[in-house]
Amino acid sequence: MKNKIGVLVPEILLPKNVDLRKWSVVACDQYTSEPEYWQKVKKIVGSNPSTLNIIFPEVYLEAPGKQERIKRIKAQMKKYLQTVLTPEKCFVLVDRKTNEVKSRKGLIMALDLENYNYHKGAKSLIRCTEGTVLNRLPPRIAIRKEALIELPHILILIDDPKKTVVEPLFKNLKHRNKIYDFNLMFSGGHLRGYKINDEKIIEKTIKNLEKLADKRSFSRKYGVKNEPIVLFAAGDGNHSLATAKATWELFKKRLPKSKLVNHPARYALVEVLNIHDTGLIFEPIHRVLFNVNLERLLKEMDYYYKKQKSTLDYKLFKTDKAAEQATRKAKKGSEHLIKFVSGKKFGVLQIKNPKLNLEVGTLQSFLDEYLVKHKETKIDYVHGDKAVAKLGRKSGNLGFYLPVMDKHDLFKTVILDGALPRKTFSLGEADEKRYYLECRKIRP
Numbered sequence: 119m120k121n122k123i124g125v126l127v128p129e130i131l132l133p134k135n136v137d138l139r140k141w142s143v144v145a146c147d148q149y150t151s152e153p154e155y156w157q158k159v160k161k162i163v164g165s166n167p168s169t170l171n172i173i174f175p176e177v178y179l180e181a182p183g184k185q186e187r188i189k190r191i192k193a194q195m196k197k198y199l200q201t202v203l204t205p206e207k208c209f210v211l212v213d214r215k216t217n218e219v220k221s222r223k224g225l226i227m228a229l230d231l232e233n234y235n236y237h238k239g240a241k242s243l244i245r246c247t248e249g250t251v252l253n254r255l256p257p258r259i260a261i262r263k264e265a266l267i268e269l270p271h272i273l274i275l276i277d278d279p280k281k282t283v284v285e286p287l288f289k290n291l292k293h294r295n296k297i298y299d300f301n302l303m304f305s306g307g308h309l310r311g312y313k314i315n316d317e318k319i320i321e322k323t324i325k326n327l328e329k330l331a332d333k334r335s336f337s338r339k340y341g342v343k344n345e346p347i348v349l350f351a352a353g354d355g356n357h358s359l360a361t362a363k364a365t366w367e368l369f370k371k372r373l374p375k376s377k378l379v380n381h382p383a384r385y386a387l388v389e390v391l392n393i394h395d396t397g398l399i400f401e402p403i404h405r406v407l408f409n410v411n412l413e414r415l416l417k418e419m420d421y422y423y424k425k426q427k428s429t430l431d432y433k434l435f436k437t438d439k440a441a442e443q444a445t446r447k448a449k450k451g452s453e454h455l456i457k458f459v460s461g462k463k464f465g466v467l468q469i470k471n472p473k474l475n476l477e478v479g480t481l482q483s484f485l486d487e488y489l490v491k492h493k494e495t496k497i498d499y500v501h502g503d504k505a506v507a508k509l510g511r512k513s514g515n516l517g518f519y520l521p522v523m524d525k526h527d528l529f530k531t532v533i534l535d536g537a538l539p540r541k542t543f544s545l546g547e548a549d550e551k552r553y554y555l556e557c558r559k560i561r562p
Contacts, residue, residue, distance in 0.1 A: 121324050123331055124230025126385050131203035131557040138300045140166040145271035145551040146173045151498045153177050162303055167202050169269055169554035174261050188264055195266040208315040211287050216307035216550045222397035225284045228385040236360040241346035245532055248540040250360045258361040268560050270387040271552040272355035273545055277529045278392045282326040305549045340530050354545045362386040383560040393525055402522040403541040406509045408496045410516045412460045422484045429470040438464045454480045457519040459510035478520050479539040499541040501548040
């Protein structure tokens with residue numbers, strides 16, 4: 119079905135006759151500093167068919183045996199294609215219940231990667247919401263270029279205040295073809311899915327998406343002139359989408375032109391969500407540093423901000439509660455306040471006259487420079503205050519707590535200012551991330 123916005127009704131591969139709770143595991147880029155989480159997943163899965171066996175959890179990216187793991191993944195993909203996965207040409211309507219929200223609605227489809235560009239300053243129809251770290255792509259590309267199938271954890275956002283695309287599909291659910299309904303492992307919540315294969319409904323859904331991409335309506339909505347349209351914004355899985363694009367560009371170099379138009383790797387399977395869905399909650403992404411000296415870091419931070427003609431003040435407290443109270447009592451003006459924990463020390467940074475609009479940008483700009491100078495220090499991006507407290511309180515570690523941005527500012531900010539600093543926000547907590555279930559072939 120051709121359309122102006124590059125939407126494909128994909129041939130989705132769904133598992134049959136398997137324990138879906140063991141089949142479905144959380145996105146591979148979660149719990150990257152908690153190998154014990156993935157060990158627990160492995161124990162639950164056992165010898166059962168599972169997406170655990172066809173993904174590469176990023177906690178293991180630096181571990182030895184990467185090529186052997188990739189070979190095992192490819193072999194398991196081939197096996198599952200023969201024994202477990204069956205094709206259905208359709209959209210999939212998704213309803214996710216988590217510990218935080220009763221319902222988060224999404225629609226699984228495929229998008230044309232020709233409409234996407236992850237490089238800085240790009241004005242593509244599918245837009246990055248955060249800066250792409252190019253050196254994070256090669257290990258991911260190495261995995262995808264060998265893969266027979268893809269599993270999406272990419273969440274794509276649309277700005278649909280009148281709720282014309284996803285929400286209408288939830289009317290008359292009793293007439294929909296339910297394809298799964300089960301509890302996710304650990305604290306992942308509950309997942310329901312419905313097959314959407316009625317051509318008239320699909321056509322109407324695509325037309326409603328096309329209306330959101332109308333040039334005149336777009337300009338009026340955001341108060342802009344002559345700005346290229348952004349219809350889809352990568353809300354989660356930015357680097358997975360960039361990996362899909364980079365891999366497709368590699369495929370294009372060795373494929374004849376006749377095979378480029380309909381090649382399955384040209385598309386990426388994604389879940390589309392409306393930013394106005396009440397079940398879609400933006401959460402901050404915090405920073406944890408490992409093998410770091412707090413006093414030295416604060417001295418370098420002071421020097422860094424002075425160069426920017428900003429001012430750094432900080433206070434230390436004996437307890438986390440005292441630091442939290444100080445943060446809340448501080449008179450919030452144009453300065454940026456960032457709470458931190460390092461071993462048994464708790465504190466609050468105050469950066470006056472910051473040069474960037476968001477606290478995450480102010481902090482990350484310094485960390486980028488600091489980490490280049492101090493190769494011994496590593497960083498991780500974590501979800502939830504508990505994870506920061508757990509990791510930050512270990513000797514030699516340092517955890518920064520960051521505030522969250524207003525989700526309704528996202529599209530206009532991306533249109534006017536470009537991609538946000540990486541890891542600015544998260545769509546929910548770690549256990550609310552997408553769990554793998556659906557697959558799609560990316561090789562003929």
